[in-house]
Every structure is written in structure tokens, then in C-alpha cells.
Amino acid sequence: MKTRNFLFPEFIPSTLRLEFPYVHGRPMLTAKLSKSKDKSRYLEFLIDSGSDFTIIPKSDAMILGIDYDEIKSKEIKIEAANLTVMHCKEISLNFEVADEKFKIPVLVIKEEVERLLGRKGVFSKFDILFKEREGMVVFTSH
Amino acid sequence: MMIKSPKISAALRKEHEGEVAISVNGKIIATGKTSIIALKNAKKKDSEIEDKEFLISRIYPKYIAA
Secondary structure (H helix, E strand, O other): OOOEEOOEOOOOOOOOEEEEEOEOOEOEEEEEEEOOOOOEEEEEEEEOOOOOOEEEEHHHHHHOOOOHHHOOOOOEEEEOOOOOEEEEEEEEEEEEEOOEEEEEEEEEEOOOOOOEEOOOOOOOOEEEEEEOOOOEEEEEEO | OOOOOOOOOHHHHHHHOOOEEEEEOOEEEEEEOOHHHHHHHHHHHOOOHHHOOOEEEEOOOOOOOO
16 A cells, blocks of 8 residues: 655555644644635645534635525534534535545535534545544545 | 645734634735635735635634534
């Protein structure tokens, strides 16, 4: 199995291994998110294995050219870890990280919230290892 | 290609804790309470920011718990 540090990309092996150093002591991941090709933006996410979904606030969605009121899915309520109830709508967005591109379900939160990279659509594609002592997160594709 | 995360000094964190930062090549261009406000502030400093590859990140407090 080949290892690929995101700073020094090598050729893509059959089993892909991506290493992301912690940012400011936290497991963060920078990914390009988009609805359409012409409106993609780099966003920094906190990797949160306890979050069911990837979430972004409404203001981030606006930067991606998405109007919360025009998202067709039904508004639902979700609960944050501090028991706060938030309103959101689900949308499918293009997710691009280290030359890997795929679609993931994202909850656009009406209130201002932390950007979190949750499990759905991401954790099913990779085995994810938090190497706390080394300050690194390792994504290994199946 | 990956984009650089900005370095956050203790002074900057103290002043802008919890805000959104817009950065280019690891350098913070502007901050704001939301990403829309931060981008608006960034446009004031660099009118061509939208044509560049910029990163939207957050200036985290020293400790957080989900």
C-alpha cells in the first residue's frame, strides 16, 4: 500500500492513503465544496466522528451560490451535542479532497454553526484513523 | 492541490475568536461574524478575491467541545 502525504502527492495507488496533519492541534480537513463547477470554494472542516452529517451554516451555502429558501428538501430539526435544536435542509454537494471527488449529503443549517465533517458519505468511503500522538488523521480508501 | 491553513497568533485569536477568516496562501485577508460578512470584508481589501482560491476557516477558541 502506498502512502500519500497531501503536501507531496504521488501517483494514485489502488488503495489510497491520505494523511492530514492536525491544524492548530485539531483534526481538520480542507476540502473543496461545490454545487456546480463554477462555484466551488475551499472550506476548512473539523472532522467530527460523532456527527451523523456534514454540516455548514447558511452563510457558507450562500457563498456556494445556494439560497437556503430555494433548497427543495423539507426543513428538519436536528440536535447538536449541547442539546440545542437547529433547523436545516439536506442537499447533495460535490466534495473534493486531494484529487478525490465524490458527492456527499450536507445539512445546511439555518443558524450560524461550526463547519463539521460528519460520517455520512465520507466515513463509508474511507477507514479513518485519528493519530493523536502524531497529530495526524489518516484516510484509507477501501 | 491543497490550500494552506492560516497561522493564528494568540493576539489574533483573542481579538477575533469564533469568527470566520478568509485567507489566501495562508495569509488572513479578512474576518467576520459569518462567512458572508468575512467575504464582504475581504472584497474591500482585495476586489479580485473571488477570482482567487481562498479558504474559509474559523478562528477557534483555545478549547472547544462538540
